[in-house]
Amino acid sequence: MTPPPRLALLALLLWCLCALPAPARSQSGATPSPASNEGFNCSANTTYPCQAYALYRAGFGGVPLEYAAIGDLFAASRFMVAHANNLSISAVPAAGQPLLVPLQCGCPSRSPNAYAPMQYQINAGDTFWIVSTTKLQNLTQYQAVERVNPTLVPTNLDIGQIVTFPIFCQCPTAADNATALVTYVMQPGDTYASIATAFAVDAQSLVSLNGPEQGTRNLSSPEILVPLRRQVPEWLPPIVRLNNVSTTPASPPPSTTPAPTVVTNNRDGVVTGLAIGLGVVGGLWLLQMLLLGCLWRRLKARGRRAEAVAVASGDGGEGGRFTKAASGGGGGGRFLVSDISEWLDKYKVFKVEELEGGTGGFDDEHLIQGSVYKAYIDGEVFAVKKMKWDACEELKILQKVNHSNLVKLEGFCINSDTGDCYLVYEYVENGSLDLWLMDRDRARRLDWRARLHIALDLAHGLQYIHEHTWPRVVHKDIKSSNVLLDDHMRAKIANFGLAKTGHNAVTTHIVGTQGYIAPEYLADGLVTTKMDVFAYGVVLLELVSGREAVSDDSGEPLWADADERLFRGREERLEARVAAWMDPALAEQTCPPGSVASVVSVAKACLHRDPAKRPSMVDVAYTLSKADESFGDYSGESVSVASSGGIAAR
Structure with a gap:
């Protein structure tokens, strides 16, 4: 049956709106119909994390035309963005210029999809959908944002709130025959053939990665994967390389429309031609002077930068080198x-x-x-x-x-x-966690909800450096004195002085703090993320007991005391043992023993002597999130300790 003209017109209008490129979409608060795509599925045949890229067009969604702003959006420096596109950091991208943005693509154990986490601070009027479709140009979908942030209410976001936006990405398998994969958002008029030409790949590789061109993708979920066959930035795909030509003054793009050739024998034509010629020469001279001026300013800036760091050696020579003192x-x-x-x-x-x-x-x-x-x-x-x-x-x-x-x-x-x-x-206003736990007056004001949130914050920070950096970062010195509390009593990890990148490394130089050192690191020098998990378990015990990691009297580690008095008894009697062992400051409050016991169980798993049997920080964060949700109904209104020392409702 033929639809009525009005319905047909409405359908055509909706199709046109959906077909608009991401940067041009409406920034109203309206929410579109749910999309079917929440990202690319994690693959058992792929090694995570890995280096990936997103194709991002500069100058849309209110993001300024500068590499620093684009880098800040994707948690990268402008050096990294410029370097990935083989451009100078002093260059200014043109509006709409395609850029490769480097991503660290991972696949958290409880996530069905691969993504690169992007931390975004909510501004007035922001919603998950608005940020996804404007600033992030459909490199993610709002449904995926909701899934990654299960504790946030999309319609009730606070200004200044930090939200994780999962940028869709994927790591290549051996069968993909690619050094990296690019997340590309299809634009109206795009075909596999045109995209293959733009990236200098064959169209069949797009079919292998994304499925057939028709029927599997639509403009409500327009992301596809494109392989890079060679290393960036030594080689760039044409879509990036050709647009970068315009940013290089020495290589202006050739004109697509040749200048008309005028043949005339009259005097006016000669005069006109002479005037045009002089104008061209004058223009070239002026352009040359501008270029020389830019080059002079750039050399002066480079000289100031080199001087700022080269003085560390007291010698500005040696080709700009400097040495450690x-x-x-x-x-x-x-x-x-x-x-x-x-x-x-x-x-x-x-x-x-x-x-x-x-x-x-x-x-x-x-x-x-x-x-x-x-x-x-x-x-x-x-x-x-x-x-x-x-x-x-x-x-x-x-x-x-x-x-x-x-x-x-x-x-x-x-x-x-x-x-x-x-x-x-x-500057983090409320100082380190150990000072709060060891000071009896402060400890009484640090209620169980505040301690549970501190544990969650610390878990999220460790999850980030373990799962979403490449190479992975191992902090190596997690302890309560390296956990700082801001004016809302939210926890931040400090002091990366001992941190190392890499996984499953072995060292003979053992460093750390007694009471927090994992047994395998102490015995064999094995450096893995699981040594941070062990130290995190000790911090959980400190939060529950209000005691130091090592006893001043006996020198016994806190985890050893917990193993003897908490972990060896029957599971069904754990709550009673925890009630007798917990911080007296907590015992004075209305504190649900079940919630405390669940945290002790997490600590027990983190402190397993076999590092392979310890949970990942993804699992820890998930378990504690559930504990926090169940505690919400029990405890009523949440409170936090203000920097002035008073109690403020959160």
Whole structure:
């Protein structure tokens, strides 16, 4: 039956709206009909995580036309974005220019789909759908955002709230014959043939990765995978390479429309031609002067940047090299200025005078703990960590992580006179967790819900560095003194000084804190993410018991005491044993023994002597989320301790 004209017109209008490219979609709060695609399925034949890419078009969705803004959106430095596209970081992308954005693609154990997590701070008017379709250009779908953030209410998001947006991606299998896969959002008019040409691949490879062109994809779920056959940025696909030509002044794009040839024998034509010729010569001269001016400014900027770091060795020569200070304890390793250009690009380089002025000359009154000082600089408060120049590994790790449960690095400074290096972090108002647990007055104000949220925050931070970085990051020094609490009592992991990248490494240099060190690391030097899981289990015991990781009297580790008094009895009597063992400050409150016992059970699993039998932080975060949900009905309104020391409703 032929539909009525009005219905046909409405259907055509809806089809046209759906067919619009992602950047041009309406930014209203309307929610479209649910899409069937929530990403690419995890594959048992694939190794996760891996390097992946997304094809992103610059200048849409309110994201400024600059690599720094695009990098911030995807938790990458502008150096990483520019490098992936073989461009200078001083270049400015054109509106609509296709760019390859590097992703760390993973497949969490409880997720059916592969994705790269992107931490996004909610602004006024944002919804899961609006951010997915505008800023992220349909590189994810709002249904997937809801699945990854099960505790958030999409219609009740707070401004400033951090939400994880899963950017769809996939890791290649051996059968894919690809060095990496690109997530590409199909545009109206795209076909497999046109996309294959744009990426210099064969159309059959798109069929192998995504299924037949007709019937499996539609513009409500337009993401497909495209293989890269060669390494980026040594080789770039035509869709990126051809658009990058316009950003290189020395290689202007050839005109697609040849200039008309005018043949005339009259004098007016000669004069006109001469005028045009002089105009062209003048234009070329002016362009040359502009290019020389840009080159001069660029060389001056590069000289200032090189000077900012090369002074660490007291020698601006040696081709811009500098060495670790002899007193730094890091060995005589050499680094190139280019090696840390991405750190300079992402972080502010502070002056020594700024730090000395902000800390009163590193006076003891500004000392927070260890070698960390509180600094007041230009009306802002920072935490400054003073150390010898052995911060290279820490900087390498910090520049590639970005999560709300990790302490944020704001910048750094190198003192050329002393060889000291200063890392400048955000200031976390309420200090370290151990101070709250060991101080009886503070411990009484740290109720069970607050402790459970601290455990969850710490789990989310560890899950991020274990599952969503490549190579994987092992913190190696998880302990209550390295867990900082902000003014809302949300936990942040600090101090990546011992952190290492890689998995299943072996070392003979054992470092760490007594009471938190995993048995396999102490015995064999085995460095894996499971050593962080073990230390996390100890922190859970501290949260439950309010006791230190090692007894001052006997020197017995807390986990050994828990093993003897909690873990060896019958499971059905665990709640009674926990009630007798828990922090007296908790016993004074209305605290559900079942919720506490569930956390103790998680700690027991984390402390298993066999690292292979310990849970992943994904499993831990999931279990604790369920414990928090069940506790919500029990405990009523949540509270948090404000920085002033009072109680504030959350």
